[in-house]
Amino acid sequence: MIPAEPITEQNKSLALGFIGVGWIGRNRMEVLLRDTNSKALMIAEPSEENIKEAAKSAKTAKLASSSSEIFRNKHLDGVIIATPSAMHAEQAIEALTSGKSVFCQKPLGRTAAEVQSVVKAAEEADKLLAVDLSYRYTKAFQAVYNLIKSREIGDIYAADLVFHNAYGPDKEWFYDIQKSGGGCVMDLGIHLMDLALWTLDFPEITEVKSHLYHQGQKLTSFNEHVEDFASVSMTSEKDTHINLECSWNISAGQDAVIEARFYGTRGGAAFKNVNGSFYDFTAEKYIGTYSETLVTPPDDWSGRAGVVWAEALATGKGFDRESAEEFIKTTKILDRIYGR
Template sequence: MITTKPTIENKKPLALGFIGVGWIGRNRMEVLLKNANTSALMISEPSEENSVEALKVAESAMRTSSPSEVYENKELDGIVIATPSAMHAEQAIEALKSGKSVFCQKPLGRTASEVKEVVEAAKEADKLLAVDLSYRYTKAFKAIYNLIQSGEIGEIYAADLVFHNAYGPDKEWFYDIKKSGGGCVMDLGIHLIDLALWTLDFPEIKDVKSHLYHKGKKLTFFDEHVEDFASVSITSEKDTHINLECSWNVSAGQDAVIEARFYGTEGGAAFKNVNGSFYDFTAEKYKGTYAETLVSPPDDWSGRAGVVWAEALAEGQKFDQESAEEFIKTTKIIDRIYGR
């Protein structure tokens, strides 16, 4: 996992390039410029509307429609990628080969083989590679992680993780498996898989069973549709049982249901969203019928993963083998969910 030291004042700002400044890309750029010692030198974005909005925040940035010009800029320390999923692996590899560190939106690749290629490029270039697995960086989930790592609730034998989104993506490419790599599992379930595996120290997985649906009908192949509901059962080599559910456009009774519950031999713990919010979370510890709140809102966590990457980059951190292997392990599970 990326580690950081306190930032040193008066250091030269990191020079960053941004490929893709739609809503998520602009948000990550704004957070980086506000909360890390960074400057935006270049923006690559085909949409005029998105570019205009981004340049309101990064007024001195140079705009180009060609990612190649961003890779070729020798002044850049790092590149932030927030484009459609099909582009991530290729763009990350090009950025790394050009000598830039990379912070990429998830998924890093649509398949484990794509992710391995990116990791190999990062290793060869000895450059810091990070993925925006943002829920790790909420105060609420970090409290759950620390609680479990401390051993206070004993050995974890089961976990239930859910991400139901009452809405679906508004971009057509999400629904094309060649462009997206998958449906709600790739979009939402990747966060659940990452949180479960990270908390349990990335155990070896011996069994994965999945049930994938499109508009209520079970999917067996993905030529025309991607899944909008998934139920997945995962068993580790230590027989820890992990249940995952995720969906788009589900009748959830609220905007979203986002939860991660862990059951241990000495107690339990839960990470939960508040009143259907996509942004507000609590962390709770359980012992029998007793519940203790560990963390409550507010927590301005959006974009924090990028700030952690930038701080590590500023401190000179290079390729990180541990986190790179985690990216591969997570995507291997996704491949197994899709039967690839």
């Protein structure tokens, strides 16, 4: 498991531990093992079925009795966390303080306070911390991002973000705000909010107005329900207007509607899913009534964020202040949406 030859940036084999190998965690593991010079040394997972499926890719990985056993393993370079949201911050902090870099499913924490605690641990340990904000790494959104950064469509003054999922989550903890941190905004909206903030260089958000609903009734508290529909209006310090709408179980006429549209002074751009797909995306550029398709499927993007993290880790990269501050900024806006 430990290379006999001298470790260099070119030949270092990463030793990784995986906490949670449900379908998302397992997918990220499979991509890391396939596309990077990484080995799965340990897995912590309560489900026998998930363990059996994970073993098909990680044949030599040891099954840990608990996540703490993974944190105690001195041979691990990094830990991949794909557990329920309530566990993310605590597990990330324990991994970081034990000397491991971390790649975590979103959200990194349920509140800004939790995220700040994780970031502090990463900084003190000088370890690489990343969150699986996977849509950044699709070829379609990369095309939109590059178009906007080139200023080909001018100054961006508005953005419309939509993520409607015709199916709600199938795990009970998603519907408990103490365990999830929030409903469809935390689950879905966080992705597109990240895309907009990242593209706009994480501006200060001066105004946030949110309307949160459960089964068509406006929520006044989270004691019994989390939101399954949200409409959020935000304004940046530069007067850029950002609309966010997301939902679970909505009658969308298809499996999903996923879009991020940007309107500039010389044109527009859009990142859109294709035919209701959760996985296929296109990028389009607009000038007046003219439309140009920039990117079409296929694109095998699902584990790409983890690959980027692993490649940076293999070169010895430690704490990344810029990305860490982005995690905090995003979660502070989420807190405002939820009135925290």
